[in-house]
Amino acid sequence: MKHFDVFNGDADGICALHQLRLEKPLRSSLITGVKRDVELLARVPVSSDISVTVLDISLDVNRTALLALLQHGVKVEYFDHHFSGAIPAHPNLRPYIDTTPETCTSLLVDRHLGGQHRLWAIVGAYGDNLLHAAGTLAQSRTLQPEQVEQLRELGESINYNAYGDTEADLLIPPARLYEKLHRYSDPFTFVTNEPITQALRDARRQDMELAQRLRPDAALACGAIYVLPNEPWARRVRGAFGNFLATSFPDRAHAVLSEDVQGIYTVSVRAPLANPYGAVDLCRRFASGGGREAAAGIGRLPHDRLREFTLAFEEAFVNSSQVQTISTQTARPSTQ
Template sequence: MRWFAFNGDADGICSMVQWGLVHGLEGNTVTGVKRDIELLSKIVPESGDEIICMDISLARNHSRARELCERGFKITWFDHHLAGEPIDGLEAHIDTSSNVCTAKIVENFLRVKSDWAQVALHGDGLSVHSTKPEFTELGELLNYNGYGADLDDLHFHPDVLMRLCLESKTPEKFLQTPAFETLKKGFADDMRNVESIKEVDGIYLLPNEAWARRVVGVMAHRINSIGPGPHVIAIDKGHTLQVSLRGDEGIGEICSMFGGGGRATAGGIDALPKEEITALMNEVNSRRSA
C-alpha cells in the first residue's frame, strides 16, 4: 500500500495532481488545512507500505520520519521547506531555493512539463518565476482554499479539491468547472466582508467566523501594503484575541514580548488575554510614526 501526505495548499495540491496524472494515486491520502504540517503522524503504515510526502517540512516531521525509516518503510520526500538533518534511507528531493516550489521539484522529477507547476508558483507567491500569468487567479484561489482554523472552515476539503483538479487534467479545463466558480465566489464574498471591517482604536477586529479565519492572512497582507505599520489585525476569541501583526521591522520582537513570535515583518500571537491588549497597543503605538 502506498501513502501520500500532502499540504492542503495550492502547491501541495498541484504536486499531487502532477503525480496522479503520470502514476495514478492508488493508496491512502493524508492532508489538512494549510497550517497542518505534521501530517506524518497521521500515517499508520503496515509492513511493506511506502510513503510519499509533498510540500510539508521534513524538519517538522523529523522524528516520525526517522522512526518510520528505521522500521524499514520506504519514504520519498518532495519539498522546499526546512529539512533538518539528513535521515538515513530517506529519499529526499528537497530544494529550499527561493525560486522553486514543490510542484516544480515534482515536475523535474517526473520529467513531464506541466502547467500545474505554473499554477503552484502563483499559489506560493512566486508569480515572478512563472511563465503563465493566466494562472495567477487559479493559484491564488487554490491557496486561499487551504486557509482556516480547521477543515470545516474550508470551501473544499483539500483532498476533494485535488481530485477535482486531477479529473480536469489541465488547469484550463479546471477553470471551466463549478468548483472554480465556487472558489471565486467564496473569495469575493469573504473580501466583501473584509471591506466592512474598519480600524478602531488602532485595531482591525474580526469576528470569530469562518470567513474571517479564511481571509485573515490575505487581509493582513493587503493592509500591510498601505503603510509602514505596525498593523494589528485580531480575531475576537472571547477571552482572548488571535493577533496578526504586520509591519516594516521588529514585528516578531513585539509578538515575542506577548507570548507570540514571527519574523521581522510578520508575526502573531495565538491567544492574547484581552486584559493585555492595552500593553500591546502601547508597544505598537510607540513604534508607529507620529
C-alpha cells in the same frame, strides 16, 4: 504495498501532488487538512509494508514521525520549501527540499519532473503568492494574458479554500477538492467544467470585500497587524488578505490574525516582498509557529501574548522598511 500521499491542503500542496500523480499514477491514501494542519505525518500508520510521499509540510515539524517511519523501513520521498532543520541522512529518505524564498513545493516538483505539467506548477506558485516566479514560469509557455490571469485566479482560489480553523470553515475539504481537480490534466478544462471553481472565486471576493473594510489594529513603521473578528469568513480570508496586503505594499510586513471562541489567535505573517525574509524566525519564537522565510504562521497565539507578538513583529521587520512611516502605513489598499 500501500502508499500514502501526505500533503498540505493549500494550492501549493494540492498542485504539487497533482503534478506527481499525473506523471506517476499511483493508488494512494490521502492525508491532508486545513492550511494549519502541518503535523500530518503522525497520521501515517507505522508499518514496514507502506511507502510515503510528503509534500509541502515542514520536515522539522514532522521530524519525530518521519524518523519513526524511516526506522521501520518505510521509503519516504519528501518535497518541501519550509524550514527543515537538519535533514536526516538515511537510505530510505529521498529529500527534495529548498527553503529559498522564491520557490515553493509546486516549483520543486516541476523541477523534478522537467516541467511535464508546468501549468499546474504555475497555479501552485500563484497560490503561494510567488507572483514573479509564477510569471517567469508562465513565460516559458505560449499563454495569452487572459490565460495567465485565469491560472492566477485559480491558484488564489484553491489557496483561499485551505484557510480555516476546521474543515467546517471551508467551502470544500481539501482532499475532495484534490480528487475533483485530479481528473483534469489541463487546468483550463478544470475551470470550465467544475462549478466549485466559480464558487471559490465568488466566496473569496465576498470575504475580501469584508476584510478590506478593516483598518489595522497596529500601524507600525515596518508594517501592520490586523485582528479579524471571530467569524468563518475571517478565518477563511486570513491568508488571501495577507497576500493581498503583501502585494499591495511590497516594502512592508503584515500579520493577519483571526480569533476563535476561546480568544486564541491564528496568525498569518507575510515578510515584505521587497525583502522576503524573517517571517519564519518570528513565528518560531512562539509555540506552534513555523513556515518559510517569506510567509509563516502561528497556529495558536493566546490573547494575552498579543502585545508580545506585536513587539516581536516590530523587532523582526524594523530594518526591512526604514523609509516607511506610520502615516503611509495606515493608507488603505485599493479595492480594485
